[in-house]
Amino acid sequence: MDEHDMLLSPAGVEALRTALSRAAYTSNGIADRLGPQATGGIARNDFRAALRATADRDPLATLIRVFICDQTEPEAAVAAALAPLTVAEALAGGLVERHGDGLRAGVDLEPYADDWWVLADLPVSSRPGRPLHSEHVLGIGGATQTLIGAAVRRPVETALDLGTGSGVQALHLATHARRVTATDVSERALRFAATTAALNGQDWELLRGDLVAPVAGRRFDLVVSNPPFVVGPGTTTHVYRDSGRVGDAIGAELAAAAPGLLTEGGTMQYLANWVHVTGEDWGERVAGWFAGTGLDAWVVQREVADPMAYVNLWLTDVGEAADPHRAAAWLDWFDAHKVEAVGFGIVSLRRGGHADPVVRVEDLRQRVEPPMGERIAAWFDRQDWLRARGADGVLDARYRAAEGLQLRQEATMGDEGWAVDRQVLAMPHGLRWTEEIDPLVLALVGGADGRLPLRDQLALLAAAHDVAPEELAEAAGPIVAHLVERGIVEPVSD
Ligand SMILES: C[S@@+](CC[C@H](N)C(=O)[O-])C[C@H]1O[C@@H](n2cnc3c(N)ncnc32)[C@H](O)[C@@H]1O
Numbered sequence: 430m431d432e433h434d435m436l437l438s439p440a441g442v443e444a445l446r447t448a449l450s451r452a453a454y455t456s457n458g459i460a461d462r463l464g465p466q467a468t469g470g471i472a473r474n475d476f477r478a479a480l481r482a483t484a485d486r487d488p489l490a491t492l493i494r495v496f497i498c499d500q501t502e503p504e505a506a507v508a509a510a511l512a513p514l515t516v517a518e519a520l521a522g523g524l525v526e527r528h529g530d531g532l533r534a535g536v537d538l539e540p541y542a543d544d545w546w547v548l549a550d551l552p553v554s555s556r557p558g559r560p561l562h563s564e565h566v567l568g569i570g571g572a573t574q575t576l577i578g579a580a581v582r583r584p585v586e587t588a589l590d591l592g593t594g595s596g597v598q599a600l601h602l603a604t605h606a607r608r609v610t611a612t613d614v615s616e617r618a619l620r621f622a623a624t625t626a627a628l629n630g631q632d633w634e635l636l637r638g639d640l641v642a643p644v645a646g647r648r649f650d651l652v653v654s655n656p657p658f659v660v661g662p663g664t665t666t667h668v669y670r671d672s673g674r675v676g677d678a679i680g681a682e683l684a685a686a687a688p689g690l691l692t693e694g695g696t697m698q699y700l701a702n703w704v705h706v707t708g709e710d711w712g713e714r715v716a717g718w719f720a721g722t723g724l725d726a727w728v729v730q731r732e733v734a735d736p737m738a739y740v741n742l743w744l745t746d747v748g749e750a751a752d753p754h755r756a757a758a759w760l761d762w763f764d765a766h767k768v769e770a771v772g773f774g775i776v777s778l779r780r781g782g783h784a785d786p787v788v789r790v791e792d793l794r795q796r797v798e799p800p801m802g803e804r805i806a807a808w809f810d811r812q813d814w815l816r817a818r819g820a821d822g823v824l825d826a827r828y829r830a831a832e833g834l835q836l837r838q839e840a841t842m843g844d845e846g847w848a849v850d851r852q853v854l855a856m857p858h859g860l861r862w863t864e865e866i867d868p869l870v871l872a873l874v875g876g877a878d879g880r881l882p883l884r885d886q887l888a889l890l891a892a893a894h895d896v897a898p899e900e901l902a903e904a905a906g907p908i909v910a911h912l913v914e915r916g917i918v919e920p921v922s923d
Pocket residue numbers: 566567568569570572573576591592593594595596597598612613614615618638639640641655656657658668669670671672
């Protein structure tokens with residue numbers, strides 16, 4: 430870690446850690462101090478109750494006022510709250526800054542999870558009018574949390590966080606990886622990450638460089654990345670957002686790098702944007718990223734934005750929403766490249782060593798029951814099961830419907846009573862898939878009580894409907910495999 434500076438000296442970080450621990454400036458400590466009403470207000474950026482509850486300015490109160498409620502506080506109170514860290518060192522490290530006749534936050538110092546702290550830059554909304562640093566270090570936002578939730582948290586030997594920023598992904602990796610490596614192109618980001626690591630008593634290998642360059646030739650069991658995935662003409666104004674690559678090329682570049690980064694059986698997960706181009710199937714475009722990699726791939730599209738909303742979102746993110754020229758130039762680029770929408774999602778890749786890798790790119794816009802990471806791990810487990818069984822083995826297995834599986838019907842009243850128009854299976858848990866099915870599949874799922882092999886179930890159905898059992902098996906096998914893949918029916922082990 431020593432090769433990267435921190436925001437404070439090692440002794441300064443230790444002093445800060447002492448101050449924060451002593452004051453109980455942790456998520457739980459703050460919640461206990463403020464109570465549910467004020468804590469709830471903070472989540473909505475309404476600090477009134479929190480300010481009333483911290484009027485006596487003891488160390489915890491002052492830390493809450495400065496770093497959570499963004500107040501300017503008297504220097505003596507801040508000095509008492511940060512001691513044994515001196516105000517001079519806190520100022521030099523940018524932790525606090527002078528404002529009027531007091532001190533206020535210079536960074537985002539967030540208590541995080543049970544007893545961690547994450548250091549990042551303040552968001553643009555905290556200092557309106559102040560331009561964001563070109564190497565702005567991102568705090569814990571929506572995309573960050575999406576990747577935290579999506580990461581497969583199984584024990585591994587080695588893990589890599591590409592584009593670590595504040596270091597928050599690496600903090601999580603250290604809970605289930607024996608060794609953590611984190612990289613970033615920005616020296617400034619690495620300073621924040623090194624400080625976050627030391628503040629939490631963790632030890633990661635930190636490397637500087639462009640994407641996978643700093644780890645060339647090395648392999649990891651798990652790689653996660655929340656890269657600068659924003660799509661556009663390839664200009665870089667803010668490194669946390671802009672990769673310098675044109676369009677959605679960074680998503681393809683990470684896919685191409687994955688086989689060389691992963692150990693056998695290793696997993697790589699990253700967030701990406703991809704363009705929806707007029708006349709082109711977005712799914713095929715994204716699937717094309719994995720052609721020839723030999724990796725199993727599951728890509729889920731979680732959101733889709735139209736160009737105007739997309740550009741506004743990302744200009745607002747850096748405080749440039751009011752600049753019509755910036756928006757126009759970006760939208761012109763979208764027009765010129767026939768981009769009609771931008772998709773956002775999670776890419777999960779696995780080096781399975783199979784000659785016939787599974788590549789699935791699909792919409793998954795519904796709300797998913799967390800933790801997403803377990804759902805993703807289970808998806809790859811189900812792929813393993815399907816592959817090991819083969820088409821014949823799928824027919825020989827016995828199945829049970831997913832817990833709580835629901836049937837939803839739409840029907841129209843006619844002269845002869847209700848005529849069913851649509852039947853949809855709906856999973857109330859997990860990935861919450863809904864799947865339209867025909868009456869035959871409905872009968873199969875309805876009869877899936879774990880007792881009869883699918884082949885026997887199909888023979889009964891074939892006899893009842895007077896069709897050849899082999900024909901029915903040929904048609905039903907892939908459908909059942911699809912239902913297994915989605916977890917709508919589950920194999921029953923012998
Ligand atoms: C969206 S931020 C993610 C930060 C953090 N990992 C998280 O999940 O909140 C992207 C990070 O990638 C870094 N980055 C940008 N371009 C990069 C590149 N070409 N190679 C490595 N890191 C890069 C940025 O400095 C930034 O810290």
